[in-house]
Amino acid sequence: xxxxxxxxxxxxxxxxxxxxxxxxxxxxxxxxxxxxxxxxxxxxxxxxxxxxxxxxxxxxxxxxxxxxxxxxxxxxxxxxxxxxxxxxxxxxxxxxxxxxxxxxxxxxxxxxxxxxxxxxxxxxxxxxxxxxxxxxxxxxxxxxxxxxxxxxxxxxxxxxxxxxxxxxxxxxxxxxxxxxxxxxxxxxxxxxxxxxxxxxxxxxxxxxxxxxxxxxxxxxxxxxxxxxxxxxxxxxxxxxxxxxxxxxxxxxxxxxxxxxxxxxxxxxxxxxxxxxxxxxxxxxxxxxxxxxxxxxxxxxxxxxxxxxxxxxxxxxxxxxxx
Amino acid sequence: xxxxxxxxxxxxxxxxxxxxxxxxxxxxxxxxxxxxxxxxxxxxxxxxxxxxxxxxxxxxxxxxxxxxxxxxxxxxxxxxxxxxxxxxxxxxxxxxxxxxxxxxxxxxxxxxxxxxxxxxxxxxxxxxxxxxxxxxxxxxxxxxxxxxxxxxxxxxxxxxxxxxxxxxxxxxxxxxxxxxxxxxxxxxxxxxxxxxxxxxxxxxxxxxxxxxxxxxxxxxxxxxxxxxxxxxxxxxxxxxxxxxxxxxxxxxxxxxxxxxxxxxxxxxxxxxxxxxxxxxxxxxxxxxxxxxxxxxxxxxxxxxxxxxxxxxxxxxxxxxxx
Numbered sequence: 001x002x003x004x005x006x007x008x009x010x011x012x013x014x015x016x017x018x019x020x021x022x023x024x025x026x027x028x029x030x031x032x033x034x035x036x037x038x039x040x041x042x043x044x045x046x047x048x049x050x051x052x053x054x055x056x057x058x059x060x061x062x063x064x065x066x067x068x069x070x071x072x073x074x075x076x077x078x079x080x081x082x083x084x085x086x087x088x089x090x091x092x093x094x095x096x097x098x099x100x101x102x103x104x105x106x107x108x109x110x111x112x113x114x115x116x117x118x119x120x121x122x123x124x125x126x127x128x129x130x131x132x133x134x135x136x137x138x139x140x141x142x143x144x145x146x147x148x149x150x151x152x153x154x155x156x157x158x159x160x161x162x163x164x165x166x167x168x169x170x171x172x173x174x175x176x177x178x179x180x181x182x183x184x185x186x187x188x189x190x191x192x193x194x195x196x197x198x199x200x201x202x203x204x205x206x207x208x209x210x211x212x213x214x215x216x217x218x219x220x221x222x223x224x225x226x227x228x229x230x231x232x233x234x235x236x237x238x239x240x241x242x243x244x245x246x247x248x249x250x251x252x253x254x255x256x257x258x259x260x261x262x263x264x265x266x267x268x269x270x271x272x273x274x275x276x277x278x279x280x281x282x283x284x285x286x287x288x289x290x291x292x293x294x295x296x297x298x299x300x301x302x303x304x305x306x307x308x309x310x311x312x313x314x315x316x317x318x319x320x321x322x
Numbered sequence: 323x324x325x326x327x328x329x330x331x332x333x334x335x336x337x338x339x340x341x342x343x344x345x346x347x348x349x350x351x352x353x354x355x356x357x358x359x360x361x362x363x364x365x366x367x368x369x370x371x372x373x374x375x376x377x378x379x380x381x382x383x384x385x386x387x388x389x390x391x392x393x394x395x396x397x398x399x400x401x402x403x404x405x406x407x408x409x410x411x412x413x414x415x416x417x418x419x420x421x422x423x424x425x426x427x428x429x430x431x432x433x434x435x436x437x438x439x440x441x442x443x444x445x446x447x448x449x450x451x452x453x454x455x456x457x458x459x460x461x462x463x464x465x466x467x468x469x470x471x472x473x474x475x476x477x478x479x480x481x482x483x484x485x486x487x488x489x490x491x492x493x494x495x496x497x498x499x500x501x502x503x504x505x506x507x508x509x510x511x512x513x514x515x516x517x518x519x520x521x522x523x524x525x526x527x528x529x530x531x532x533x534x535x536x537x538x539x540x541x542x543x544x545x546x547x548x549x550x551x552x553x554x555x556x557x558x559x560x561x562x563x564x565x566x567x568x569x570x571x572x573x574x575x576x577x578x579x580x581x582x583x584x585x586x587x588x589x590x591x592x593x594x595x596x597x598x599x600x601x602x603x604x605x606x607x608x609x610x611x612x613x614x615x616x617x618x619x620x621x622x623x624x625x626x627x628x629x630x631x632x633x634x635x636x637x638x639x640x641x642x643x644x
Contacts, residue, residue: 031627038625259620266616266626273630274612275601282600290596294588298581303360304588305353308595 005036011141013113020115023132034132037139042262044081044138045249048163050149050188055171056195058084059232060241061148062106067235067242068144069111075246077111081142083133084116085126085149085159113142127158131269134162160188161265164258165248167191167241170209172201186212189225191244197229197237223251327358333463335435342437345454356454359461364584366403366460367571370485372471372510377493378517380406381554383470384428388557389564390466391433397568399433403464405455406438407448407471407481435464449480453591456484482510483587486580487570489513489563492531494523508534511547513566519551519559545573 007015022030049061061082071077106112117129130147137145149159160166168189173196186192186209194206206227213225226244230237252258293307302310329337344352371386373379383404393399428434439451452469459467471481482488490511495518508514508531516528528549535547548566552559574580615629624632 035625035627038619038627039622042620042622262620263613263616266619267612269626270612270616270619270629270633273626274604274633275597277630277634278600278604279597282596290589290592291585294585294592297360297588297592298364298584300361300364303357304591304595305357305360307592308599311592311596312599 005033008033008136008140009037009040013110013140016113016136016140017115019136020117020133023129023136024117026129030132034135034139037135040139040141041135042138043141044134044143044145045165045245046134046138046145046147046163047245048147048149048160048166049169050160050166051169051171051193051195055169056232057148057169060169060193060195060230060238061146063230063232063235063238064242064245065106065112065146067238069109072239072242078143079111079141080113081137081140081145082112082114083130083137083145083147084114085118085130085147113137113140127162128269128272130159131162157188161268164252164261165190165245167193167245169193169195170205171196172199172205189213190223190248191241192225192227193237193241194227194229195232198231198234202229222255223248223257327355330355330458330462331359331362335432335462338435338458338462339437341458342439342455345451345458346439348451352454356457356461359457362461362463363457364460365463366456366465366467367487367567368456368460368467368469368485369567370469370471370482370488371491372482372488373491373493373515373517377491378554379470379491382491382515382517382552382560382563383468385552385554385557385560386564386567387428387434387468389560391431394561394564400465401433401463402435403459403462403467404434404436405452405459405467405469406436407440407452407469435459435462449484450591450594452481453484479510483590486574486583487512487567489515489567491515491517492527493518494521494527511535512545512570513563514547514549515559515563516549516551517554520553520556524551544577545570545579 002010004015004019008019019030019033022033049057049064051057061084065080065082068078068080106114115133117126117133134145134147147159147163166188168186168191170192171194192209192213194202194209196202206229209227213227226247228237228241228244230241232238249258252261289311293311296302297304297307324332326337326341330341341352341355344355371379371383383406387402387404390400390402428436437455439448439455456467456469469481469485488510490508490513492514493516514531514535516524516531518524528551531549535549548569550559550563550566552563554560571580574583611633615633618624619626619629
């Protein structure tokens with residue numbers, strides 16, 4: 001009887017689904033499994049697709065998946081994993097409704113794996129879980145991994161940092177241009193899609209985006225983010241979008257950016273893991289001193305600054321010597 | 323010559339502005355200053371106002387500030403601090419454009435203090451800075467503190483957790499009801515405002531919200547979030563909104579929720595501070611071993627899980643005994 005690790009490594013879909021479920025519920029065993037799978041990772045092209053609600057991201061991700069599945073002139077068909085991330089609901093932790101629609105469209109294709117993940121409320125927890133799910137898909141042999149995020153904000157930025165290439169989706173008619181600017185996600189865009197480009201105002205949105213891009217210079221060694229107009233339901237422009245993503249991948253590889261980004265991503269990941277572990281270790285010896293300290297802070301007996309000082313001085317691990 | 327601490331404690335506006343600027347740029351001296359001011363805090367009523375872009379939050383916050391400034395039947399006039407938080411742009415760290423409009427409206431009133439803060443890119447950094455700014459305003463004697471956040475997502479949830487009372491602003495015509503549901507912020511609402519209630523569809527939005535609220539039960543001991551329809555520019559419904567906020571405060575005090583929430587908030591705050599400090603201490607001894615480990619992980623020589631294990635075992639502080 002093969003282990004879960006062996007089954008994921010062999011590309012077994014059911015095993016992959018099980019592993020991602022374990023990642024979601026933070027089963028400690030996943031650590032071991034992902035560690036064993038690590039040598040198999042680093043092969044996939046990871047693409048983040050983000051933008052405000054209502055931009056038609058899900059449909060665009062579907063269309064994009066179909067293009068990658070089919071291949072094209074000089075491009076062979078690829079297997080595609082889709083992770084739909086919903087960081088907006090920190091409490092529910094449930095599934096996302098868009099899935100059923102998606103399933104209908106891409107069902108029956110063994111070269112596609114679709115999964116949605118919701119936030120568990122823990123700060124940074126979602127981007128960690130996303131990172132683990134990407135590793136699982138990568139180890140299972142999916143060649144292109146599309147991470148779709150809903151909304152705009154720090155969560156999306158964190159999730160996007162898991163990707164090699166970030167596609168920001170805009171659309172005409174979502175209100176004034178200021179929204180895009182506010183979103184701040186423009187600053188992380190490698191490729192821009194103006195979706196619903198059959199609506200009036202698509203050219204004007206594209207023009208505004210171009211202007212904004214010219215003002216920000218993204219660190220990344222001379223890459224100028226292309227702007228592609230798409231109509232996801234008809235597939236218009238989606239081949240071009242896929243090509244822009246492939247061009248960016250080529251640019252990353254040629255310029256050495258790919259390695260730099262990967263190293264940065266791993267450093268951030270190790271940082272987060274170390275913080276977690278150091279704190280957990282400390283927690284195991286602190287008893288309920290934190291709750292007691294909090295009570296005194298609430299009663300204004302001492303300030304949080306003093307509480308932290310006292311808690312750290314008392315600590316047998318972090319000690320007075322630190 | 324009085325110190326900055328003394329000047330803030332005396333309600334000096336210029337000193338308060340200086341202190342918040344220092345908080346924003348994470349000047350280490352602010353720790354000492356806030357610690358000295360701690361005994362003066364815990365007096366203000368802190369209200370979070372959140373909702374999607376385009377709901378007219380800023381205008382509503384202004385109108386609300388004016389109502390609190392004026393008082394009303396059985397309610398004396400209060401001083402008001404406004405913090406406008408923009409978590410959407412992690413890189414820019416600049417000011418927010420809405421301020422000038424605001425200034426025009428509430429300028430010349432010494433009982434109002436307005437300040438905007440932008441994210442500094444650090445995970446959790448914004449909610450920490452917001453918490454510190456709230457303490458500064460509280461110590462300076464502002465009786466009501468309105469925290470306005472743009473957008474929806476984990477950042478807003480974190481910022482909202484700094485507040486005693488959370489007002490979620492919705493509006494007709496922002497698309498289908500699903501958006502509100504997706505936002506997830508409903509789950510943190512103590513009071514709901516349907517702003518722009520002069521637009522068609524306000525009653526229907528209020529009805530949908532009521533239905534959704536009936537499905538979620540917020541932990542909070544029997545508080546049923548009221549839904550208030552407002553038209554911020556004319557002031558319609560704003561008195562009622564202020565009354566709903568006061569009712570919620572009374573409920574918090576009577577039910578003991580106020581103390582429970584405050585204790586939880588302080589515990590989360592201490593937690594975050596301790597994590598920060600423990601990690602900083604560790605970083606000071608680790609040299610560049612993290613970067614070296616990251617390189618090996620990228621090269622698939624070992625997994626992040628193994629890297630963390632090795633880094634922690636090598637660590638003179640966290641040691642093998644942990």
